[in-house]
Amino acid sequence: xxxxxxxxxxxxxxxxxxxxxxxxxxxxxxxxxxxxxxxxxxxxxxxxxxxxxxxxxxxxxxxxxxxxxxxxxxxxxxxxxxxxxxxxxxxxxxxxxxxxxxxxxxxxxxxxxxxxxxxxxxxxxxxxxxxxxxxxxxxxxxxxxxxxxxxxxxxxxxxxxxxxxxxxxxxxxxxxxxxxxxxxxxxxxxxxxxxxxxxxxxxxxx
Numbered sequence: 001x002x003x004x005x006x007x008x009x010x011x012x013x014x015x016x017x018x019x020x021x022x023x024x025x026x027x028x029x030x031x032x033x034x035x036x037x038x039x040x041x042x043x044x045x046x047x048x049x050x051x052x053x054x055x056x057x058x059x060x061x062x063x064x065x066x067x068x069x070x071x072x073x074x075x076x077x078x079x080x081x082x083x084x085x086x087x088x089x090x091x092x093x094x095x096x097x098x099x100x101x102x103x104x105x106x107x108x109x110x111x112x113x114x115x116x117x118x119x120x121x122x123x124x125x126x127x128x129x130x131x132x133x134x135x136x137x138x139x140x141x142x143x144x145x146x147x148x149x150x151x152x153x154x155x156x157x158x159x160x161x162x163x164x165x166x167x168x169x170x171x172x173x174x175x176x177x178x179x180x181x182x183x184x185x186x187x188x189x190x191x192x193x194x195x196x197x198x199x200x201x202x203x204x205x206x
Contacts, residue, residue: 001141001203005134009126010192013114016094020084020101021108025077032078033064039105040082046104050097052086060085083110116193123160126197138203147205154202
């Protein structure tokens with residue numbers, strides 16, 4: 001008998017990851033780059049002062065581009081966006097870090113994601129539950145056919161995803177002052193992470 005067992009376990013996240021963006025617009029490329037670097041350094045220093053470890057702060061991307069005025073042949077200046085990913089933030093510090101970092105050069109919050117450091121333990125629990133569901137199905141099928149389950153001959157596991165996260169906030173883009181303010185002022189309510197496990201099991205019957 002071949003059956004599929006599925007189980008889901010809910011776990012409250014205890015860690016957060018924040019992706020910031022620092023947007024700058026200036027007349028020249030040199031001014032734009034200089035101002036952006038200044039704001040970036042100020043944001044990093046603020047994060048460090050809030051207890052964020054340097055290894056948890058990463059410049060994930062950056063770009064410097066000319067701004068064109070499509071109504072004329074003139075160039076309207078330059079813009080630069082640097083993205084900063086801050087990871088391993090304890091959930092009880094996320095609200096403070098969001099609010100404080102906005103006042104130190106950050107003008108965009110692109111995303112805030114929550115996850116559980118206990119994912120693996122929760123997955124093991126879900127895996128055991130999935131196996132129990134599979135066995136219950138096999139017992140019912142065997143009984144219906146006048147047989148009994150003798151043992152397990154083969155098991156396949158599906159669904160392991162240690163990066164499973166619950167994304168609570170995504171902005172519409174960098175440099176959005178309203179979105180930044182909303183994210184900084186929001187209450188940190190991560191909800192629950194869904195941890196799912198699935199197994200396909202071959203049972204022998206007698």
